[in-house]
Amino acid sequence: MATQTLRVHLVDDDYLVRLGMERLFEGLEHIELESVSSTGDAAISEAVKLAPDLVLMETMVRDVDGVQAVHRITSQMPQVKVAMLSSSASYDLMCDAYRAGAVSYLSKYSVSSDLGAALRLIHRGESIFSMPPDLQRFPLPAEPADSFEIQLIRRLPARDRAILSALTAGRTNAQIAGSLHVSEATVKAQITKVMAKLNVSGRVQLAVLAVRAGVADL
Structure with missing residues (x-):
């Protein structure tokens, strides 16, 4: 039985980061970087149009910020999984991203060696949160009090x-x-x-x- 290719959409407004991520994807088997966006608005449009398996969303993007874009994508396309991609492990930002619908929160500094494995786990339903060093675990709230x-x-x-x-x-x-x-x-x-x-x-x-x-x- 053929292995299904995982289709990924990357969102990042830093050209050098996008270039580095594209090179990382070139070496991954059965994972395709299908499309790339540099703004939150473009990410929402591409997610609705292409329905990728997974969106990798930088937290700080233009037009619509990453957390708002996650909320818009997951509201309109609930079958699309979204993982945040950040250069900082902020507890508050993790909580905001989770409440917006993100299934994982990955650090840019920790994905280079195990990006393929992380994406496959997320696609299979696992949640991966790159935690701040002062937290033993990330306490995911089951039901946020407010929308x-x-x-x-x-x-x-x-x-x-x-x-x-x-x-x-x-x-x-x-x-x-x-x-x-x-x-x-x-x-x-x-x-x-x-x-x-x-x-x-x-x-x-x-x-x-x-x-x-x-x-x-x-």
Whole structure:
């Protein structure tokens, strides 16, 4: 029986890192680096279009950051496994990546010699987390208390949260602009930007999330 080839999509905005990773893949049997992206937006589009077996996602990429891109990919393509690839072993970032849907978190400095084995294990359903040296193990929370969208709202800049608070009160863009002393166009642009981050399509859905995130009474 022929061995199935594992199809991988790599996301990294550092040209030298991408070049080094591409050379690593050249020596791996039954693992194909099918495509490469340098931004979060491109990664989401490629994952939806190509449905790779595995996405290797750098944590810090342009347009849409790595954690948000993981959430968008796993929401739209749940059959695609995503592993984060990072130059730092950050506990907080690991938790954010896990909650967003990442199945593993790999250190760039530890994958060179065993990349093939790690990718095969991840594809078979294993979770691999490159832990900070001061942690004995990575405590994966079984059920995060809040959804990814709510966590993201709570991390928004103060002005964006103030806009969402006014929106939950039913105020128009013009009324919000007057209370915050900004232009109506600025309010509209900020609301559109936040909706894109959260992948929601309407003000009502956005207001519901804002209330659940606790920003209604700022």
